[in-house]
Amino acid sequence: MTALWVGFGCRRGCSAQALHELLEQTLLEHRLDWADVQGLASIDLKAHEPGLLLLAERLGLPFATYSAQALAPFEDRLSHRSARSFAATGCQGVAESAALAMAEHCTASASILRVNRRQTTMATLAIAGTRDRTGCTVART
Numbered sequence: 618m619t620a621l622w623v624g625f626g627c628r629r630g631c632s633a634q635a636l637h638e639l640l641e642q643t644l645l646e647h648r649l650d651w652a653d654v655q656g657l658a659s660i661d662l663k664a665h666e667p668g669l670l671l672l673a674e675r676l677g678l679p680f681a682t683y684s685a686q687a688l689a690p691f692e693d694r695l696s697h698r699s700a701r702s703f704a705a706t707g708c709q710g711v712a713e714s715a716a717l718a719m720a721e722h723c724t725a726s727a728s729i730l731r732v733n734r735r736q737t738t739m740a741t742l743a744i745a746g747t748r749d750r751t752g753c754t755v756a757r758t
Contacts, residue, residue, distance in 0.1 A: 619746050621653045621731060622723065624716030625669060626660070627740040633671035635739050640672075643742055647732050653746075656681060658719035660688065660711045681719050688714035696733035710734060716745035 623640060644651060657673050659666070661682040673680035692698070694717060695710040713734050720728035724747045732744035 619653055619731075620655045620720075620724070621649060621744050621746045622656050622658060622716050622719040622728075623654060624658050624712040624714065624719065624743045624745065625663070625740060626711035626715075626742075627663065627666065627668065629666070631666070631668045631739040633668045633675060635737070636668050636672045636742075637675070639735065639737055639740055639742050643732055643735055643744065647744075649731070649744065654678065655723060656719050658683065658715035660685060660715060663711075681715075681722070683715055683718045688718055691717045694730065696730060710743075712741040713743040713745075716743045720745040720747050 625636060627636065640654075643649075644654075654676070656679040657669065657676075658681045659669055661684050663669055664682040669680060688711070691714040692710075695713045697710055697713070699710055713730060717728045717730065726747050728745045728747050730743060731746040732742075734741055734743045
């Protein structure tokens with residue numbers, strides 16, 4: 618088992634179903650196991666986004682959010698930097714940064730991107746991992 622953390626960026630009002638479909642398709646395409654997913658993360662601007670909250674609840678996973686300032690240290694590891702994202706959030710890449718941040722927060726070890734940023738019209742997703750088997754105990758926000 619390899620622990621995985623999923624970072625999301627999304628448009629306001631993006632449904633839990635759209636997020637679930639993006640995650641499911643990504644896991645299938647990359648031959649990753651649902652059971653390895655330890656948590657969902659995003660930027661703090663999405664802390665009350667209904668689709669993200671509902672998805673975390675349905676999957677029984679912790680959902681954590683991070684400020685743009687907390688995500689900034691991960692910028693050098695991003696596969697894609699978005700000026701549009703930066704203008705809207707202060708973060709060069711929400712999904713990748715959030716996934717990396719949650720993986721490191723939960724394991725206290727260096728994280729790597731397992732799946733680079735994937736994009737649909739409504740959302741972005743990235744998956745980070747470490748070799749640590751420990752799950753995450755962050756409280757839902």
